[in-house]
Amino acid sequence: MRSLFLMNILLTLIWAALTGKFEFSNFVFGFILSYGVLWIITRDTKRASYFTRVPKVIGFLLFFIKELIKANIQVAYDVVTIRNYMKPVIIGVPLDAETELEITLLANFITLTPGTLSLDVSDDKKTLYIHAMYVEDKEAFIESVKNGFERRLLDILR
């Protein structure tokens, strides 16, 4: 997994060096090219999990950007209109993520979506306390965090 990713990067650099064009688009093209080459030579081996993971990472980033823009527009609308629509709560979300890396990434992504701010993690690493600005229904909010960010993130990391 990790070695395949490093090999992919190395092949990208070699591609850029051989073609002699150090432009961003050439790096992206080289990455796609070496990704294809690696996919062909590692087919039917155990290391093939790398090739389901990269599309998932790209999918996660697109999902994150979509959430970011959607929530930013919601907050922006609230800032410019006179009435306040906020229904703030501090809510404890039970965590499925176990390792430090998983919890850190999850908390970071939650803070980066507007309207939510991760305040603290309990000492036994079981609960993440979030300050959220728009919560109509507590259960539905917990469900959306667990099914949205957490499930997708754990899909990638595990």
Add this chain to the structure above:
Amino acid sequence: MTDFWIITLSTAGALFALLAAVGILRMPDFYMRVSVTTKAATLGVGLILVAAAFAFDHFSVTSRVLAIIIFILLTAPVGAHMIGRAAYFIGVALWNKTKTDDLKGKYDKRTHKLK
């Protein structure tokens, strides 16, 4: 086409930065101010940086833009989290319409442990 992207992205970035500034004035309590400013400012700065990458169209600029965006995405939430946690700990009041507070009474005042 490039001009179109530069104009759109930099305008959107500036708008989000402006909204973050207005948000500081408009939000009723400290936590929501932190919430609004970190995110809108992050998105604003990010969009302006991407516009700069389009405008210069040079590898040295693009790579720096990517590095800056990655570091902002890594550091901004950590900063917001530490500020929010410290504020809760010293007892900065929540807005009076805050419905539930799951954190209430869970901190040990002396050892800073969270039950």
